[in-house]
Amino acid sequence: MKHFINNGDMKAANTRDVFSLIRRHGSLTRKQIEEYTRLSWGTVSNITARLLETGYLLEEKAENPGSGRIPTRLMVNGSDHFVLGVDINLIGIHMALLNLKGEVLAEKLYSADFRNRDSLWDQLCRLLDAWTERWQSRHPAAIGIGIQGKVDSRRGVSVSIPQCENWKDVPLRQMVEERFGIPVFLEHDPLCILHTAAEPDLYPNAVLLRLDSGIGMAVMTEGRMFDVPGTCEIAHTTAVPGGIPCSCGRRGCLESYVSERGIEAQSGKPYRKTAAGAMAGIPEDLAYFRQMSSLLTTAIGSITALFDPQILYLCGEMLQEADLFLPDLRKGLQKEGIPVRIKVLEEVHAAYGAALLATEHMEICTEE
Ligand SMILES: [Zn+2]
Incomplete structure (x- = not known):
């Protein structure tokens, strides 16, 4: 049975916190996670066991245990899950494929078609089609989208882009999720950039x-x-x-x-x-x-x-x-x-930030 841990669920929130903490620090022991999060030892053990089982984390075994117990370190698995980041901006649409460690595996900037709602949506679909097909072997587990204009990230709605005709209250998260069957996270582009620069x-x-x-x-x-x-x-x-x-x-x-x-x-x-x-x-x-x-x-x-x-x-x-x-x-x-x-900042990394935010908001899915 497929078991989803929902966003509203406390377990999911703790799982996300533990995952983000390990990603930020590079690697941590369970003891350190317990100290940073103030979660109980049992909760930390359960969460990390689930993240290891689903391939989100890896465990580094001590090479020479010697005498006494050397704690193993947990780190993000950069090889099993991938995230697609997109920055939709008048100056262009930037696409990037990242692993869960935040390492960029491929990226490209395309000139954007902001004539109207249909032209921009068609272009976005074409790009997402091409990228998901090209990276079939590294099928993205989530898509993060950073976009200019007014954004309601909680509802996943791009509220307005004045330069794009008819682009009003576009439920972009839902539209992309329905078309591609992948969880989508939508955020205002400056916040995505700040996420990578902060x-x-x-x-x-x-x-x-x-x-x-x-x-x-x-x-x-x-x-x-x-x-x-x-x-x-x-x-x-x-x-x-x-x-x-x-x-x-x-x-x-x-x-x-x-x-x-x-x-x-x-x-x-x-x-x-x-x-x-x-x-x-x-x-x-x-x-x-x-x-x-x-x-x-x-x-x-x-x-x-x-x-x-x-x-x-x-x-x-x-x-x-x-x-x-x-x-x-x-x-x-x-x-x-x-x-x-x-x-x-010499370069703008909204697409990376969007992908990383999507990683942190991704539902952790386990088979049972
Ligand atoms: Zn104004």
Whole structure:
């Protein structure tokens, strides 16, 4: 009989906690798991036995036991189960296949078709078909999807992507689960990136800003991801009262000034052209980036007052032009006395983060 441990089940929650703990630490003894989780010895033994039986964990036997009892160490099995990670973003759809240790086995970036709901859904299905077929021998046990726009991760719904026609309240988790018969986990893309970048032992409070076609934000407080749907929408906070119209229907939103799309709308020419002009020192092109630094300084000041982050991660396509706004931003923060460390992430790993989050939310399935 197939036995599923459901998400609501305490046993499942403990199993997930034990699995994530071992993954984060590389390897642990049962005694260490007992100490970290404060679960009873019996519970730890039962959970680890089940995870070993299903191939989620491996046990390292001591090579030379010698005298006395040497405890065996448990680690994540990187060879038996795999997870597919997807990042759906205007700048492209990034696909990645990871093992349960979080090691990337294959990845590729495709240009995205955001014309409308049908075109984007068809493209996603084609990519998932191709990847699940290609990796038949390493059949993914779960799919993690990171997506831009508004996301309700608890219901698995992509609430809106203003740039994609008819993309409203799309029950993406259910749609992909029904079509592919694999558990799916859906999350807002900045939170997926923060999941891979965060250093909770060093900086338990952290904020991440993704700057590309739009602006996305994710928050971690006291080492835990702040994942309440519909919150942290920094893009649509007012930067300029009564300012230029935004895709959300309001005016003067931060995203209308601090994003590729915002700069494009203001200048009336492709973003890359404005960026190249600014790099060449053309004053009117440089002005968009000066304005961006100034508004971003104020926004980060508000973020700092709200969440008290020890570190602010910046990532996204606009960091290619970091020279045009980052020095001014650093100066502005210093001048305003905003005490936050800034770290630029060279690459965006939303697809990896989505896959890892899916791993942690995956149901542990055992045959009985
Ligand atoms: Zn807006």
